[in-house]
Amino acid sequence: MTQANGEDKALSSHGASSDEVVGAGSGAGSGSGSGAPSDGGEELVFASLDDPHLQPAARNPQRMEKVIAVSLVIGIIGFAGLGAAYWQGATEGVMGLFLAVGLFGMGFGLAAWGKYLMPQGPFVEERHDLAGTRREQEAFEAAALGRGQMVIARRGFLGKLLGAGAAIFAIVAAFPLLRSLGPLPGKSLDRTSWRKGSRVVTVDGRPVKATDLEVGGILTVFPEGHEGSAMAQTVLIRVASAPVVTMPGRETWSPDGYLAYSKICTHAGCPVGLYEEQSQQLLCPCHQSLFDVLDGAVPVFGPAPRPLPQLPLMVDSAGYLRAQSDFNQPVGPGFWERS
Numbered sequence: 001m002t003q004a005n006g007e008d009k010a011l012s013s014h015g016a017s018s019d020e021v022v023g024a025g026s027g028a029g030s031g032s033g034s035g036a037p038s039d040g041g042e043e044l045v046f047a048s049l050d051d052p053h054l055q056p057a058a059r060n061p062q063r064m065e066k067v068i069a070v071s072l073v074i075g076i077i078g079f080a081g082l083g084a085a086y087w088q089g090a091t092e093g094v095m096g097l098f099l100a101v102g103l104f105g106m107g108f109g110l111a112a113w114g115k116y117l118m119p120q121g122p123f124v125e126e127r128h129d130l131a132g133t134r135r136e137q138e139a140f141e142a143a144a145l146g147r148g149q150m151v152i153a154r155r156g157f158l159g160k161l162l163g164a165g166a167a168i169f170a171i172v173a174a175f176p177l178l179r180s181l182g183p184l185p186g187k188s189l190d191r192t193s194w195r196k197g198s199r200v201v202t203v204d205g206r207p208v209k210a211t212d213l214e215v216g217g218i219l220t221v222f223p224e225g226h227e228g229s230a231m232a233q234t235v236l237i238r239v240a241s242a243p244v245v246t247m248p249g250r251e252t253w254s255p256d257g258y259l260a261y262s263k264i265c266t267h268a269g270c271p272v273g274l275y276e277e278q279s280q281q282l283l284c285p286c287h288q289s290l291f292d293v294l295d296g297a298v299p300v301f302g303p304a305p306r307p308l309p310q311l312p313l314m315v316d317s318a319g320y321l322r323a324q325s326d327f328n329q330p331v332g333p334g335f336w337e338r339s
């Protein structure tokens with residue numbers, strides 16, 4: 001490697017001082033000190049602090065370093081201000097101003113660092129045999145590593161400021177991402193608006209009496225006051241004129257032969273609304289899951305992984321259907337899945 005003015009000292013053969021990066025053979029890439037000669041007893045010097053290649057362009061590097069530090073600090077303040085403004089719900093204009101200050105401070109600092117404090121060259125590589133010898137390759141690696149370490153090590157403070165700015169920007173940039181996830185659902189997905197004593201009503205709010213459906217009839221119903229609720233929508237089926245027990249422990253859940261199941265398919269959430277009286281099955285039209293109405297709505301065909309949750313019913317003194325409680329399981333598909 002040769003500098004244009006002919007002062008090529010990157011690979012020179014004089015002895016190394018303490019400011020020089022020297023290496024070849026096993027000493028390559030050590031970054032400091034002197035290495036043993038690799039072959040022929042000749043010691044190679046790859047870089048030194050006096051090397052013209054490593055001199056910054058600034059006439060007063062110390063002063064430029066302070067300017068860059070101030071610029072990076074301004075950038076950090078800008079990013080921190082952006083985070084605070086976002087946190088406080090400030091206007092887009094205010095957040096944009098802080099973002100501009102942060103980007104300008106960081107950008108100016110980085111550009112000035114590269115322009116004024118990094119080695120400037122020019123560097124000219126003369127034409128030579130394309131394939132280098134092993135020794136030349138080792139020398140090149142050592143020179144590249146050594147110079148990089150020296151240049152970066154000289155600017156440790158600026159490097160820390162730059163890292164701090166990048167870290168703050170990364171944290172602030174994560175705010176909108178986290179906020180876009182919305183509030184935590186808490187227990188809201190585990191329950192519906194059915195409660196103990198909720199009156200069973202149609203979608204237009206009409207209370208359902210125990211005498212309203214013939215055997216084989218089906219109706220979509222909701223808890224009173226929550227008509228149209230997607231989570232609470234329920235299929236009400238009258239399968240007989242007398243109570244039916246679908247599972248042990250559910251002896252009192254089906255007064256006068258009424259069964260009530262969640263209308264949300266446990267596969268992917270489609271409405272399960274097709275009732276086949278002869279086979280006593282409910283069909284989900286999306287992927288053809290079949291649920292056995294008389295057996296606790298367990299799936300007997302299709303991809304649905306678990307039964308439709310059942311709503312315990314009762315009849316009040318006025319003959320209206322009411323819920324004994326919420327569904328026996330969380331409704332719908334997804335993380336609610338359980339055995």
Ligand code: FES
Pocket residue numbers: 265266267268269270284285286287288289302303304
């Ligand atoms: S959503 Fe019901 S079977 Fe797929």
